[in-house]
Amino acid sequence: MYRIIPLQVAEIMAPLGIVAMFGDMQKMLVAPVFVFYLDGGDKKILVDAGVGSPDSSGIVHGFPVIGGGEQGLRQALSRVGAEPEQIDILILTHLHFDHCAMLPLFRRARIILQEKEWQTAHNPVPVARAVYEHELFTVLERMNLVLVDGDCEIVPGVRTLFLPGHTQGMQGVAVETNRGTYVLAGDLLYSYYNLDPTITSLKDLRGNELTLTPRPDLPFFPPAVHIDLSAWYASCWKAVGVAGGREMVIPGHDPAVVEKTFGE
Numbered sequence: 001m002y003r004i005i006p007l008q009v010a011e012i013m014a015p016l017g018i019v020a021m022f023g024d025m026q027k028m029l030v031a032p033v034f035v036f037y038l039d040g041g042d043k044k045i046l047v048d049a050g051v052g053s054p055d056s057s058g059i060v061h062g063f064p065v066i067g068g069g070e071q072g073l074r075q076a077l078s079r080v081g082a083e084p085e086q087i088d089i090l091i092l093t094h095l096h097f098d099h100c101a102m103l104p105l106f107r108r109a110r111i112i113l114q115e116k117e118w119q120t121a122h123n124p125v126p127v128a129r130a131v132y133e134h135e136l137f138t139v140l141e142r143m144n145l146v147l148v149d150g151d152c153e154i155v156p157g158v159r160t161l162f163l164p165g166h167t168q169g170m171q172g173v174a175v176e177t178n179r180g181t182y183v184l185a186g187d188l189l190y191s192y193y194n195l196d197p198t199i200t201s202l203k204d205l206r207g208n209e210l211t212l213t214p215r216p217d218l219p220f221f222p223p224a225v226h227i228d229l230s231a232w233y234a235s236c237w238k239a240v241g242v243a244g245g246r247e248m249v250i251p252g253h254d255p256a257v258v259e260k261t262f263g264e
Helices: 069-078 115-122 127-131 134-142 227-241
Strands: 003-015 028-039 046-047 063-067 089-091 111-116 145-146 150-153 158-163 173-176 180-184 202-203 210-211
Touching: 003 069, 003 127, 003 173, 028 173, 028 210, 089 150, 111 115, 111 158, 115 134, 115 145, 127 210, 180 202, 180 227
Parallel strands: 046 089, 089 111, 111 145
Antiparallel strands: 003 028, 003 063, 028 046, 150 158, 158 173, 173 180, 202 210
């Protein structure tokens, strides 16, 4: 059985309207960028590979970022006594800039990615071109890349779930723990609000309370960044079904996840 340990590698500032479709684009929030360490097996397993270092103006891909880069990743992994070079298996949820920037550090890892994500990241639909930075992930051509097609057991107790919607090849990770099956949803869900639209507020990493518009008429509320809303809704239902409940689904960037451990 595993424990899921979220490790914050950076802080990123974004408009509320990114987290919630049709939300206020003038209100800014500070959110975490995570990698997730799966503790409990005989392999060192990590989900996602972090974000790059900000430039001299504090920007990564148009967003203000604090931390990140090699230093941010190494500091995060030090919390669990690991280094990037020691990771045996790296699961990439998708290839957006804030999930694959530090790939060159994982020299000995077997890297798991959906074949659909690999194909569509190289030739995305026009509106998604700007979210992919090819120079960040073309290094995978010279690494131990394993492309999977759909749901796939990686090791006993850990399997990928094909969850398209945010991207065409998005995948989550189902993890068996002492408390049941958790699903790491990646950026299918940025926050718990996407999972539970009855939530009325969100507190960011600075402690700022942002008001949300409750939507009790909807089963899930999408973030602004998505490719296919029909696939997105189907993937949400799939994630909840595999996890056995919404409380067992972990979103990709929610500040409430910071410093928690799941599955103990």
